[in-house]
Amino acid sequence: MFASAAEASGVTRVEVLGREDVGQYGGNAFRRYHGLVHGTVAADEDVAGLPVALAGRTALTYAVPFEVIAPVDQALTDAVIVEVENRGRPTALGLLTGFAAGAAVAPSDVRYPAGLGNGFPFRAGVAYARVAWQAGVAADVPAAAQGVGLVILRDFGRMLAGEGANRGPLPTFRRRVLMGISQSAWMANALVQEGFNRDPATDKAVYQGLFTRNGTGNVLAVNHAAAGGPQAPYPLPDAVPLTPAQLLTRPGSDPMVVDVAAYTDFYRLRASVFAAAPGVPRLRRYAVAAAHAPAGGYPDALIFGTLRCNGGVPAPLNPLNDAAYVRALLTALLGAIGTREIAAGKLPAEHAFDLVTPGIAPINLLSGQNILVPRVDGDAMPVGGVPMAEAALPLGRPVPPAISPVGTRSITDVCGNFGGWAPFSSAELRERYGLLDDYRKRVASLLQAQVRRGWLLADDVEAEAARIGMAADRAFGSYAREAGP
Numbered sequence: 001m002f003a004s005a006a007e008a009s010g011v012t013r014v015e016v017l018g019r020e021d022v023g024q025y026g027g028n029a030f031r032r033y034h035g036l037v038h039g040t041v042a043a044d045e046d047v048a049g050l051p052v053a054l055a056g057r058t059a060l061t062y063a064v065p066f067e068v069i070a071p072v073d074q075a076l077t078d079a080v081i082v083e084v085e086n087r088g089r090p091t092a093l094g095l096l097t098g099f100a101a102g103a104a105v106a107p108s109d110v111r112y113p114a115g116l117g118n119g120f121p122f123r124a125g126v127a128y129a130r131v132a133w134q135a136g137v138a139a140d141v142p143a144a145a146q147g148v149g150l151v152i153l154r155d156f157g158r159m160l161a162g163e164g165a166n167r168g169p170l171p172t173f174r175r176r177v178l179m180g181i182s183q184s185a186w187m188a189n190a191l192v193q194e195g196f197n198r199d200p201a202t203d204k205a206v207y208q209g210l211f212t213r214n215g216t217g218n219v220l221a222v223n224h225a226a227a228g229g230p231q232a233p234y235p236l237p238d239a240v241p242l243t244p245a246q247l248l249t250r251p252g253s254d255p256m257v258v259d260v261a262a263y264t265d266f267y268r269l270r271a272s273v274f275a276a277a278p279g280v281p282r283l284r285r286y287a288v289a290a291a292h293a294p295a296g297g298y299p300d301a302l303i304f305g306t307l308r309c310n311g312g313v314p315a316p317l318n319p320l321n322d323a324a325y326v327r328a329l330l331t332a333l334l335g336a337i338g339t340r341e342i343a344a345g346k347l348p349a350e351h352a353f354d355l356v357t358p359g360i361a362p363i364n365l366l367s368g369q370n371i372l373v374p375r376v377d378g379d380a381m382p383v384g385g386v387p388m389a390e391a392a393l394p395l396g397r398p399v400p401p402a403i404s405p406v407g408t409r410s411i412t413d414v415c416g417n418f419g420g421w422a423p424f425s426s427a428e429l430r431e432r433y434g435l436l437d438d439y440r441k442r443v444a445s446l447l448q449a450q451v452r453r454g455w456l457l458a459d460d461v462e463a464e465a466a467r468i469g470m471a472a473d474r475a476f477g478s479y480a481r482e483a484g485p
Contacts, residue, residue: 007059009045009151009200011159013038013166015063017108022069023115025122028076033170034067034107037131037159041151046194048223049145049231062140064152067107068160069116070127070171078340079175080127080160081330082207084153084184084191087233088137090130092179095213095323096120096330100297104137118463120327125341126334127173131156133187134233146231147223149187150196153178157206158199175339177209178255179330182292183220183411185212185259186235190219193242198253208337210255211330214292216265217241217274234411240369241270243277244285257283258333258347260326262292263318263374263382267363267402268416272355272372279350286329287353287374287385289398290320291419309403309415318398318419319471320390324460331457348454353384362406364416373401380422386455389446390468393439395475396423429476436476440469 017035024030041060043050054060071077083092088104095101097117102110107130121128132138133149141148158164162172178197180188188210191197199206219225221236229236248254265271269292275285295317304314335342353374358365365371374382380397398419406416424432433439444465450456456464 007040007042009040009042010155011037011039011164011167012061014066014159014168014170016168016170019169021072022112025119026125028125029072030069030122031072032067032069034065036063037066037152037156038063039152039155041148045147045151047145047147047151048226049142050147053142053145060140060142060148062138062148062152064132064138064140065106065108066129066131066156067110068127068129068170069122071125074171076125077127077171077173078125079177079334079342080129080173081121081177081179082153082157082160083128083130084178084180084188085130085132085134085137086181086184088132088134091181091184093128093130095181096327098323121330123459124331124334126339127171129156129160144231146233147194150191150194150223153187153191154196154199154206158201161206163201175209175334175337176207177211177330177334177337178207179211180215181213182417183233185215186218186220187222187233188212189215189217189242189247190222190225192254192257193219193247193249194223194225195250195253197255198250203252205253205255207255209333210257211333212257213260213326214262214265214269215259216261216269216271217243217247218269232411235408237407237409238366240366241273243274244280244283245278248280248282254282256333256337258329259283259285260322260329260386261285261287262322263287263289263398264292264402264417264419266353266355266373267361268292268406268408270364270366270369270371273369275352276355276372284347285350285352286348287351287382288320288322288325289382289385289388289391290322291318291398291402292417293414294321295319295418295421303415303418307412307415309405309418311404315403316396316421316423317403318421320388320398321467322386322388324456324464325386325388327460328455328457332454345454351384351386353382361401362404362416363402364406364408387450389443389450389464392446393433393442394424395429395472396421423475436472439472439476440465443468443472
């Protein structure tokens with residue numbers, strides 16, 4: 001759609017098509033709003049391909065799906081986490097709440113489980129929002145000018161801050177964090193690197209915080225990152241990840257950034273380019289022993305059948321889950337940017353892996369770049385990083401580090417997001433931990449220590465202990481049956 005008169009970029013109208021109460025969290029009633037955001041992209045935006053898409057017109061208009069989940073009492077609203085959708089899916093919401101994101105479904109058609117999983121971030125009084133940005137998902141984003149999605153994400157944040165009119169019943173938010181996982185993290189990186197986090201009306205940051213899992217300095221081949229070629233919502237296969245100094249170049253509008261890299265990211269996404277480079281003041285980098293895509297998130301029929309990972313031969317996958325650690329780090333970021341409901345404090349110091357020259361495991365190398373991988377200990381666990389309980393008290397070894405083929409040739413070349421897993425034998429488990437109850441006690445003690453160190457939220461300890469305990473019960477139980485009476 002196109003506007004016929006010159007207009008400044010921005011949201012022009014919020015069309016709420018539905019609303020429903022979604023429960024009480026932290027003593028506050030929350031409501032979900034969904035519908036369409038209408039807006040304008042002016043001709044003077046720095047969007048590659050926009051002049052051709054405009055065909056002489058002065059502006060492009062759009063109507064894209066959105067949703068907001070926020071306290072009913074707007075006086076209780078201070079901060080919102082804005083998700084950059086992943087292929088139209090609320091992947092970050094799924095990770096944070098613990099329920100599966102499912103297939104791409106328009107917000108007006110989606111049905112979330114009662115209670116919204118574990119209730120995070122709502123139990124902390126923080127709202128959630130998302131808006132469609134991707135060509136093929138958002139119908140009004142031209143395939144040849146996909147940087148329009150950057151403008152939509154920027155102006156959606158501006159609207160949530162209170163800019164513009166005709167916003168309907170939506171509340172405003174004093175603090176805003178943009179969050180992305182994998183593909184959507186690379187879109188978030190592009191937004192910051194290309195300057196779209198600057199509010200054109202105020203010159204200030206639209207999003208005070210940016211949280212990426214698997215961001216690792218990668219950007220999508222949209223807008224100028226496409227290097228003048230066809231644009232696509234995936235990195236170019238031979239693109240060099242950004243360094244921290246290349247990502248954050250605008251002190252007046254750059255957000256505070258937290259990036260969490262998974263173990264497999266060092267084999268598939270060349271994460272060492274970002275991780276090994278000197279840091280910058282407004283960035284904290286962390287690494288976790290979990291895979292980019294932990295076991296259980298996708299069916300084996302897809303992984304080993306449709307995608308033909310590991311040559312089509314089914315194999316155990318790395319089951320480590322870092323979601324609780326992501327929640328703690330995200331909460332710390334919210335506190336660091338001054339969110340009212342979160343106690344102010346410092347983010348933990350950066351915790352990176354020790355990096356070494358690659359061995360024989362498959363790795364996605366890059367011409368002209370010295371790609372490094374994590375050093376491993378005697379259990380094949382990466383050394384350094386966030387001290388996850390499952391990595392400190394392992395039930396197996398994460399081998400191979402990434403499932404072959406390990407590449408980024410296309411948006412479906414994703415096998416390297418999964419890591420392998422070699423369960424410990426019954427003899428190893430007995431030698432390491434003794435009885436199952438002994439193992440559970442060690443896990444419980446370690447989780448409490450991690451709360452004191454700021455790696456976990458106190459609210460997550462019971463659930464983490466139960467989750468790890470169930471995995472241990474299966475492992476110890478299977479080995480007990482294997483050994484016989």
